[in-house]
Amino acid sequence: MSIGKVFSKNNITKYLVKGTGIAALGIVGYDAHIIGKLQSDVYSKSKDADACMKTFSNTQYLSSPSMTTAGLKKEVHKFETDSNFRHFINSAVGYFKGIGQSLISAVVPFALGLGAVFGKGWLGKGSAIGLGAYAVVKLFKDVLGFGHYNDLNKKY
Numbered sequence: 566m567s568i569g570k571v572f573s574k575n576n577i578t579k580y581l582v583k584g585t586g587i588a589a590l591g592i593v594g595y596d597a598h599i600i601g602k603l604q605s606d607v608y609s610k611s612k613d614a615d616a617c618m619k620t621f622s623n624t625q626y627l628s629s630p631s632m633t634t635a636g637l638k639k640e641v642h643k644f645e646t647d648s649n650f651r652h653f654i655n656s657a658v659g660y661f662k663g664i665g666q667s668l669i670s671a672v673v674p675f676a677l678g679l680g681a682v683f684g685k686g687w688l689g690k691g692s693a694i695g696l697g698a699y700a701v702v703k704l705f706k707d708v709l710g711f712g713h714y715n716d717l718n719k720k721y
Contacts, residue, residue, distance in 0.1 A: 582693040586681025589696050593675045597667035604663025609655035620645040674699055 620642040627634055645651075668675055677699060680692030705711045 578690070582681050582684075582689045585693040585696050586678045586683075586689070589674050589678030590682065593668070593671045593678060596671065597664045600667040601660040601663035604666065605656045605660035608659025608662060609652050612655040613652050616651060617642070617646055 620638075624635070624638045624642050627638075674696065677692045677696045681689050681696060683689075684692050
């Protein structure tokens with residue numbers, strides 16, 4: 566294979582289309598990972614707080630007076646506050662919820678990126694052109710703020 570064939574117009578456009586798709590999938594994946602990490606922390610801590618509140622609430626009353634039952638309830642609450650198994654499981658659940666939430670909100674660039682990477686011929690090229698158009702609209706609307714109504718910065 567000669568150098569001329571590697572750098573022909575068809576190969577350059579093919580690599581440009583694939584590179585555009587990989588870049589889009591990388592950006593979507595990076596954002597999904599970050600949202601997943603944030604959601605993991607929020608979800609696990611809220612579930613830990615709910616569980617601790619439930620066991621603490623249980624220590625505040627007795628159906629019949631008993632020091633043994635009161636001590637056992639306190640030990641259950643202490644075990645709940647010291648255990649991190651629930652936090653570990655809920656962190657994983659929150660992470661995957663965050664990734665799913667992010668991929669759903671970024672379905673257009675995700676689908677166009679997949680089309681550009683795995684599409685052949687006009688499907689790949691059309692997906693790359695769609696990614697370019699999406700990037701331009703995203704730049705003007707979200708990054709630069711044109712055409713985006715902002716309640717916090719009203720003119721009057």
